[in-house]
Amino acid sequence: MADISARKADHIDITTQRGVTPSVSPGWDDIHLMHRSLPEVDLDAVDLSVRVFGRAFRAPLVIASMTGGHARAEELNRRLARAAHEFGLAIGVGSQRAAIRRPELLSTYRVAREAAPDAFLIANVGAPQLVPQRNEPALSIEQVLELVSSMRADALAIHLNYVQEVVQPGGDTRAAGCLEAIRHVSAAVQVPVIAKETGAGISRSQALLLKDAGVSGLDVGGSGGTSFALVESYRAADRELGASERLGQLLATWGLPTAISVIECAGLGLPVIATGGVRNGLDAAKALALGSDLVGVARPMLSAALEGTDALFAYVGEFLHTLRVALFLTGSRTVADLRACQRVVAGQTAVWVQQLEAGLQ
Template identity: 45%
Template sequence: MTTAKRKLDHIRICLEKEVEGGWRPFDDLSLVHRALPGIDADDIDTSCRFLGKDLAFPFMISGMTGGHPDTKEINVNLALAAQEVGVAMGVGSQRAALERAEVEETFSAVREAAPMIPIVGNIGAVQLRRGGAEVIDRLAEMIDADAIAVHLNFLQESVQPEGETEAEGAIEAIRSASDLRVPIIAKETGAGISGEDARALLEAGVEIIDVGGLGGTSWSGVEAYRAEERGDLKSAKMGRVFWNWGVPTPVSVVECAFSGAQVISSGGVRSGIDVAKSIALGAMMAGAALPFLAPATEGSSEVVEALRVYRRAFLTAMFLTASKDVSDLRSAPIVVLGRTREILEQRGFSAKKFAVHREMSR
């Protein structure tokens, strides 16, 4: 099966099927409400900077698609909306464009539609290892990227019959690309990044980690649906066995931030409140993909509306936590309960430290 056809399958399944995990780790988190915020909502500054550019609030549309002619319109609608609202945007894996030059425009159209915002390219660690560090410059030039995400999707590859599971040498490939003209962002795709791996990535020269944690779209689940459709029951069973495998997003945010990374929180970020919770845990910003896919099939205005709902909820959460700017929100108390707390404490973190107003020193 071609890479392009696989991308179409992924989009169709995400639009038609239930692809999220059975547990929402963000529901274990509660920001502490302030009945006397002491500030006016109209005076709150939600803005931040990312990759040297200003954003209206700390958010990005995570990489979704590209690489097939039918995906161009989706990417353009996402880019137009990101430009209008003032958020960053990532593209899906550019592997297909390396294989077939004629689909490059499904990616390059993003920069044409959004000339002012941060755009993040995308390639798999396996493809980086095979193509060498020079492939990063080619991908960046293709979309005038501000950074390139190197995705680590070995869970998904493990349950694909056509999956590529050659992980040896991945960190060396990332290290070889980390001093190029564009920053490298290490990105998981639904299974999260542990503190151990965060430290290895930092040692390899990576500064930004997009955790892509457990709690949102399960790509193991997506592959289970694909396997069922082609009658591959063994692969379908494997995909379902690993449906909820990984490090929960909030746990991954804490572990990676504690290790010293600049963290993008993604994986189950389903509202502006989840964005605010992510910042309070130590992330610099948050991202999501699935909530914007269906709107992007309709038009850019639908994506704009979805983004504005996120931003309004984010601003309201800031107001109700007495946070006049994003820096204040990083110190806002957040209570961590349930399974998320249990995992954090088993991993050596005290959940109590997040429940009181504190200066973030991680």
């Protein structure tokens, strides 16, 4: 279990100090929102508030699940949660697996609830932990319920991270039975369950299976943002594990770009969170226009949080201002108006869309 804490700490250093963005684009550069020379709305009248999962958010932004379970995580989660509280955002914590075996680590997650008493707080567990792995039994439903209640969480994200697991030497690669396990968890927990990819995107067919299994939302976690294939590749290189290092590099571009995954998952009757390479308010506007309900940002939030609360508040403030400007320039007073705005899809993203629509996939 000390291993998990060390890995989580490595993730902080690697994602903020090394090149973890893959060569594939999340697709935002291919999306053009139609400019309105006559916005016919005042910038000050633009309203970013949304209602999702039955809850009101002051802006459609989620501080994506990142950390917990090691020494530095407590202060980071405190800073991230302060930003969620200040700006009325949703916030996720990182995988809570470490705290199951070492209850003394619980405070590194629970601090998020203490610093953001009213925020929409998302608990986190890995899908691989819901089925028996080689050296570890599956988590029981009681343990999963405890993860949620220990933080008074408002939702539970089940992360789907098999790309990361296959690169990690000795990773949890048993996946048979996961969908059934997700079905059981979704039926048992009292809060919405969000199926959350972590860098390879969710296709429409997978989204439909997850919907049928009872999940209440999808976080597309598309490619083009932080790549955990690259993160694990660096960790393997540091341990001179050449085959894993190379596999991670090969898989860095695997999966559906975030914009494509949003298009695939939108309109299926489930709230969609667009995470993966969303870097500024303009990216966010494009994701929302494509049909996501919220956008999630991880790595830039972490980098800013490492600098301090002022840097984090400045990043979020600028992000939301840019998003407001994008609504203004498209003549959108609300996020719902933005969805109706005309757009052009170009480049590689258009090729993906055409082939998926033509059933050539």
